[in-house]
Amino acid sequence: xxxxxxxxxxxxxxxxxxxxxxxxxxxxxxxxxxxxxxxxxxxxxxxxxxxxxxxxxxxxxxxxxxxxxxxxxxxxxxxxxxxxxxxxxxxxxxxxxxxxxxxxxxxxxxxxxxxxxxxxxxxxxxxxxxxxxxxxxxxxxxxxxxxxxxxxxxxxxxxxxxxxxxxxxxxxxxxxxxxxxxxxxxxxxxxxxxxxxxxxxxxxxxxxxxxxxxxxxxxxxxxxxxxxxxxxxxxxxxxxxxxxxxxxxxx
Amino acid sequence: xxxxxxxxxxxxxxxxxxxxxxxxxxxxxxxxxxxxxxxxxxxxxxxxxxxxxxxxxxxxxxxxxxxxxxxxxxxxxxxxxxxxxxxxxxxxxxxxxxxxxxxxxxxxxxxxxxxxxxxxxxxxxxxxxxxxxxxxxxxxxxxxxxxxxxxxxxxxxxxxxxxxxxxxxxxxxxxxxxxxxxxxxxxxxxxxxxxxxxxxxxxxxxxxxxxxxxxxxxxxxxxxxxxxxxxxxxxxxxxxxxxxxxxxxxxxxxxxxxxxxxxxxxxxxxxxxxxxxxxxxxxxxxxxxxxxxxxxxxxxxxxxxxxxx
Amino acid sequence: xxxxxxxxxxxxxxxxxxxxxxxxxxxxxxxxxxxxxxxxxxxxxxxxxxxxxxxxxxxxxxxxxxxxxxxxxxxxxxxxxxxxxxxxxxxxxxxxxxxxxxxxxxxxxxxxxxxxxxxxxxxxxxxxxxxxxxxxxxxxxxxxxxxxxxxxxxxxxxxxxxxxxxxxxxxxxxxxxxxxxxxxxxxxxxxxxxxxxxxxxxxxxxxxxxxxxxxxxxxxxxxxxxxxxxxxxxxxxxxxxxxxxxxxxxxxxxxxxxxxxxxxxxxxxxxxxxxxxxxxxxxxxxxxxxxxxxxxxxxxxxxxxxxxxxxxxxxxxxxxxxxxxxxxxxxxxxxxxxxxxxxxxxxxxxxxxxxxxxxxxxxxxxxxxxxxxxxxxxxxxxxxxxxxxxxxxx
Ligand SMILES: Cc1cc2nc3c(=O)[nH]c(=O)nc-3n(C[C@H](O)[C@H](O)[C@H](O)COP(=O)(O)OP(=O)(O)OC[C@H]3O[C@@H](n4cnc5c(N)ncnc54)[C@H](O)[C@@H]3O)c2cc1C
Ligand SMILES: Cc1cc2nc3c(=O)[nH]c(=O)nc-3n(C[C@H](O)[C@H](O)[C@H](O)COP(=O)(O)OP(=O)(O)OC[C@H]3O[C@@H](n4cnc5c(N)ncnc54)[C@H](O)[C@@H]3O)c2cc1C
Numbered sequence: 023x024x025x026x027x028x029x030x031x032x033x034x035x036x037x038x039x040x041x042x043x044x045x046x047x048x049x050x051x052x053x054x055x056x057x058x059x060x061x062x063x064x065x066x067x068x069x070x071x072x073x074x075x076x077x078x079x080x081x082x083x084x085x086x087x088x089x090x091x092x093x094x095x096x097x098x099x100x101x102x103x104x105x106x107x108x109x110x111x112x113x114x115x116x117x118x119x120x121x122x123x124x125x126x127x128x129x130x131x132x133x134x135x136x137x138x139x140x141x142x143x144x145x146x147x148x149x150x151x152x153x154x155x156x157x158x159x160x161x162x163x164x165x166x167x168x169x170x171x172x173x174x175x176x177x178x179x180x181x182x183x184x185x186x187x188x189x190x191x192x193x194x195x196x197x198x199x200x201x202x203x204x205x206x207x208x209x210x211x212x213x214x215x216x217x218x219x220x221x222x223x224x225x226x227x228x229x230x231x232x233x234x235x236x237x238x239x240x241x242x243x244x245x246x247x248x249x250x251x252x253x254x255x256x257x258x259x260x261x262x263x264x265x266x267x268x269x270x271x272x273x
Numbered sequence: 274x275x276x277x278x279x280x281x282x283x284x285x286x287x288x289x290x291x292x293x294x295x296x297x298x299x300x301x302x303x304x305x306x307x308x309x310x311x312x313x314x315x316x317x318x319x320x321x322x323x324x325x326x327x328x329x330x331x332x333x334x335x336x337x338x339x340x341x342x343x344x345x346x347x348x349x350x351x352x353x354x355x356x357x358x359x360x361x362x363x364x365x366x367x368x369x370x371x372x373x374x375x376x377x378x379x380x381x382x383x384x385x386x387x388x389x390x391x392x393x394x395x396x397x398x399x400x401x402x403x404x405x406x407x408x409x410x411x412x413x414x415x416x417x418x419x420x421x422x423x424x425x426x427x428x429x430x431x432x433x434x435x436x437x438x439x440x441x442x443x444x445x446x447x448x449x450x451x452x453x454x455x456x457x458x459x460x461x462x463x464x465x466x467x468x469x470x471x472x473x474x475x476x477x478x479x480x481x482x483x484x485x486x487x488x489x490x491x492x493x494x495x496x497x498x499x500x501x502x503x504x505x506x507x508x509x510x511x512x513x514x515x516x517x518x519x520x521x522x523x524x525x526x527x528x529x530x531x532x533x534x535x536x537x538x539x540x541x542x543x544x545x546x547x548x549x550x551x552x553x554x555x556x557x558x559x560x561x562x563x564x565x566x567x568x569x570x571x572x573x574x575x576x577x578x579x580x581x582x
Numbered sequence: 583x584x585x586x587x588x589x590x591x592x593x594x595x596x597x598x599x600x601x602x603x604x605x606x607x608x609x610x611x612x613x614x615x616x617x618x619x620x621x622x623x624x625x626x627x628x629x630x631x632x633x634x635x636x637x638x639x640x641x642x643x644x645x646x647x648x649x650x651x652x653x654x655x656x657x658x659x660x661x662x663x664x665x666x667x668x669x670x671x672x673x674x675x676x677x678x679x680x681x682x683x684x685x686x687x688x689x690x691x692x693x694x695x696x697x698x699x700x701x702x703x704x705x706x707x708x709x710x711x712x713x714x715x716x717x718x719x720x721x722x723x724x725x726x727x728x729x730x731x732x733x734x735x736x737x738x739x740x741x742x743x744x745x746x747x748x749x750x751x752x753x754x755x756x757x758x759x760x761x762x763x764x765x766x767x768x769x770x771x772x773x774x775x776x777x778x779x780x781x782x783x784x785x786x787x788x789x790x791x792x793x794x795x796x797x798x799x800x801x802x803x804x805x806x807x808x809x810x811x812x813x814x815x816x817x818x819x820x821x822x823x824x825x826x827x828x829x830x831x832x833x834x835x836x837x838x839x840x841x842x843x844x845x846x847x848x849x850x851x852x853x854x855x856x857x858x859x860x861x862x863x864x865x866x867x868x869x870x871x872x873x874x875x876x877x878x879x880x881x882x883x884x885x886x887x888x889x890x891x892x893x894x895x896x897x898x899x900x901x902x903x904x905x906x907x908x909x910x911x912x913x914x915x916x917x918x919x920x921x922x923x924x925x926x927x928x929x930x931x932x933x934x935x936x937x938x939x940x941x942x943x944x945x946x947x948x949x950x951x952x953x954x955x956x957x958x959x960x961x962x963x964x965x966x967x968x969x970x971x972x973x974x975x976x
Binding site: 033035039041046113114115118137138140141142143144145146147148149150151152153154156157158159160161162174176178179180181182183184185186187188189192195198234235236237238239240241242243244247248250251252253254255256258259260262263264265266267268270271272273 | 282338339340341344345362363365366367368369370371372373374376377378379380381382384391395396397399400401402403404406407408411416418419441442443444445446447448449459462486519520540541543549554555557558559560561562563567568571572575576579580
């Protein structure tokens, strides 16, 4: 049985993101990388493979540039690569429909992905796909392993950290994992170069995308912060705490 | 417009974000129904002003968390034009699954929802605000504290439906939170102490505040160099870690340029220092001129009051 | 998830766009490793005067040793990729790059090009994986720039060779599992493989360096050192042997120097933007800007030189004199940039908080080894005039 891992290419978290006109300026992104939580999903997929699953298929959905993310996944060991090629921005249900169709095509009954992507910060993709495919869905996991035929995961659930078990078919969304990410090596990079990326259009997957129900009107920089405020004395702590909630919205 | 709010619980109680979801819905002028998964917080939900109906969705599946089962049980009762949940992990998962079951889009982590429906939400970890128009029906998750909570002077009609779905996840055991401290380079909130803390043992005061906020404790170089107990891994600054949390609280730190180099891009900065001339106030969004001995206990009290609310 | 700000390597003429996907991936892999593993630990390694053994293992795991060599478990990368590897390693520390240069270009390369089939199969896979470390013994206490007069000798004793003499300044010597040693057999220079533990062989470490502190430098001492007959490199004799190794290593250094210079430039840029004197960031003063612009100019030229040299290595159209120019020029500019960057940092520049003084001290060695700066001048002088000026003898 194979493991599918869903990866998205995003601006590296260390690179600057700026807005030009009313859109994020992609040309100013100095480095594109696999979204960080997806990297933990990929690491886990490689570990599952080492514990006996037959192969790891990495799947991405996005514009042309994103196929590089697949090559990077191949460099750390992904066996086969699928690029669902779309240049337009899609709404959540469109992305999920495409990826679900791609997963179905591979027959993978274990699907791993990040809990959210570092660009849109949404977290819709994993649970949505699980519903479309009617797979079990375990969110915000840090580790998945196999124990006597069942899948065991550590998840951050609503009632705290817990160890759960579940059977395939199942989709897991990853938080930062517990295990150290493997580094690529030259052999991996050379092999990655030889692996072909299977490029599929929505049509190839039998998906009619229809029209997006979401239209992005604009991207803008967040409003400037109010100028710094200084308060005298300990009695101001209450005010500051309230402002942290109401103005800054950080607690 | 029919609005379905899926309540969020906090143990057996209602999480305060639920009233904020109602607040946001009211601003859109919809007919509001609250769904309480597993019936948790039902009576509190019924008291939220502006709600016309509260439905307790009860079934075996609500005994433990299984997003797929929960959303299958909730979806038949979430047929509204707009479905709203909080943007907690659970809220996001339920929202995504219900949207997928219904074949409609979901927009996550909105900080503003206006008629149209037009949604604003932070993306790229807050570096960009995206504004988009979405057709109804749709599902939206709302960031906590973006809207005023609706008052609790209402009296909505309560009904109960029995609906369950197969649970496929079984909990083997609850795990202890790994005792390890949160690392400053990964924390979303950091509270750092400097030489002004006087003694390394006084850092326990920072830890208490950090525990309340789920924050990491950092330090200035002077603190790291002076006290063996404060490891270099805690150091923020040019020769320590460069951090960009959403909130950075500097306590007893003067704000030397090398320290600022590591934290000035934090989204919000609070400074607590007894010297009104300390340069740290130059970068602080909120500065408090006070000693930590007075300020930290007050901060702890205010935070516990606010967070337990 | 938050990480430190990205290291943005100076690349004014967009060399990046000329690289293949594979070359970029290799470069990024090494860059990430240096960022994660070398930069946070280098000062401690220098203080302790050690080359951490973890680095050996991890460099081996990355599979970058002997980068351009093909077969026998070697990576088979382009010379451009090899250059990029050197650049990234030396951005961390010249000592780390030295480790890889010696292993790949000075120890694996002669076995690969001049060794017997049996030697290649036995040594190369273990060296490519970093399991075995090699060193290169050419320089002697009394013969540096003119190794042709070396004293170390080998005698054919029928069923074995007997080596006598001493080598000095040998990178990796003490930690090496094998040494490629150049010695005279019947008056002619030949290469020999000496293994750790061979009778009559020892490799004491040299202490007290103010430069390349995180690199191991040793003496190799041969006192009636007995080695089997199959340890001679069959396919080369004369100075061509060691010199062809040096060509590869020098080429790598021309990239490595760029890495060290990029590191010094970066530090100077950041420092000058944040350091305020006379009420303004020092970066706003013309004298500082002049220095920064000079650095940018020299690094850019050095990058183009190294890149073009790499292309020539890859298509085999190079001559050794071109490599001499690249090594000499790039190390010279890197050293000058390190000094200038140190100056811009004021007193802070002498602290180990900043990489500049370390690079500066390291580059002094780099200027000397692999042919001193002036020896390369003499090589070019001979090329221009046709007259050798190394020695007064005809
Ligand atoms: C090359 C270099 C690199 C450096 N890198 C770093 C770095 O990475 N990180 C870093 O932090 N520093 C770094 N420094 C050091 C930096 O210059 C400062 O020395 C250091 O940040 C000072 O730390 P501090 O603010 O804790 O101490 P001080 O400057 O001594 O400030 C202590 C502050 O505490 C206040 N205080 C005292 N008592 C109380 C009280 N009871 N309640 C409230 N406030 C009180 C005082 O008013 C004062 O403002 C570096 C320096 C150099 C030269
Ligand atoms: C850290 C370090 C690591 C090293 N690692 C190795 C190694 O792994 N293996 C190895 O074999 N060697 C190694 N070396 C040795 C290095 O290659 C020699 O130091 C170098 O060849 C110069 O030799 P020398 O030091 O004897 O200097 P000398 O040859 O004595 O030169 C001294 C000075 O005289 C100048 N000079 C010499 N001849 C002439 C001339 N004809 N005309 C004008 N000027 C001249 C030189 O340019 C120099 O300025 C290493 C050296 C160092 C510092």
